[in-house]
Amino acid sequence: MxxxxxxxxxxxxxxxxxxxxxxxxxxxxxxxxxxxxxxxxxxxxxxxxxxxxxxxxxxxxxxxxxxxFDPDEFPPAVNRKYKSYSPTILLPGIFESDVKGIRESLEVLAQLRQEQRPFQLLRVSTWPQSESEKAILPADKYSVRLSPPEMAAAYQTSDLMIGPSHPEEGFGLHVLEALSSGLPVLISDTPGHRHIARQAAEYFKWHERQDLLLKLKNLLQNPLRLRELSRMGPLEACRFxxxxxxxxxxxxxxxxxx
Known part of the structure; x- marks a missing residue:
């Protein structure tokens, strides 16, 4: 520069x-x-x-x-159905970048698994899975450097996405893509996320793991709310x-x- x-x-x-x-x-x-x-x-x-x-x-x-943003690259899934037993939770982002909030989310998901609540964890990152991440909670599926069509498929086949970025994050592109895909999102309550999703998301306090755990449990037990968020998401994404x-x-x- x-x-x-x-x-x-x-x-x-x-x-x-x-x-x-x-x-x-x-x-x-x-x-x-x-x-x-x-x-x-x-x-x-x-x-x-x-x-x-x-x-x-x-x-x-x-x-x-x-x-x-081009919403057509991330279309909603046709006849999306939510798995009440063992839902697929998508968690995208680089573990080693603390502003992404991946470590905290994995710790919460590990606690959820210890409570014998079944789910499948899909991790997506541009970096390979590290031993440090595996020590917290190994993913059921770990994908690296997905192309836009592959990422669109990940949104369509998941049941919920967690977006845990800290306020320093510039723009939560994964959140916007998920909204466009009709994938319900549970995201950290930051100015950036509020600008993107407005009312089309569930929010948790970004620095409080127990709040994330509580909101996650409640949302997974509420299929009506999941369907409502799925309907609202594409409408918000079209603003971009x-x-x-x-x-x-x-x-x-x-x-x-x-």
Missing amino acids: AHAVKTFDGPVFHLCQGYEADFSFNVSFKAEIEAAYMLPTHKLAVSHHVADRLKSLGYKPVSYVGQT STAKVAAKLITLFNQSME
Whole structure:
């Protein structure tokens, strides 16, 4: 980015999917990250809470542009049926990235299994399953680097998705994809998730494992609520589109050239 600012004779834009200096695993790079954000670039945020965070730190200009998305890539399952016995719970995300909240969710699911409540755990990640993760709770199925069609199939064949990201997460794309697929979601109560799902989700307090456990038990025992969430999800997902983002970008690009 510094090279672009130095060599390009024109406006430079910085797409921001999250403020990386807030991530604990980036602590050794925090100074470099902050220096990059201080460069004279126009910050483009994919979510409102990221835009607000950047503005609160004094970075400017900052514009909210939204998240590109094509709902047709993640269609709802036809005649979705929920397994009352041994439902499939989808948990996507990188275990090693603490902002994803995977460790806490696995610990809760391990407790649920200890209580003799049957379920199948489907884990999806871009990284292979680590021994540390297996020690908490080995997945019944673990998939790595799924393509969009494969991910769509995972949403359609699951009964519930847990989205446990912390507030620092920039945009919960898995949540949006699940909503579009008609898959009920139980997600952490963060500004980013509220922006995506609004009323089409069940929420838990992101820092409280017992709240997640309680909400999970209640939801798995409530097929009517699961069906209601399944109906609501695709309607919320349709609020997001690539065309809307493209229109905002074109407007900003044109304004920068005036």
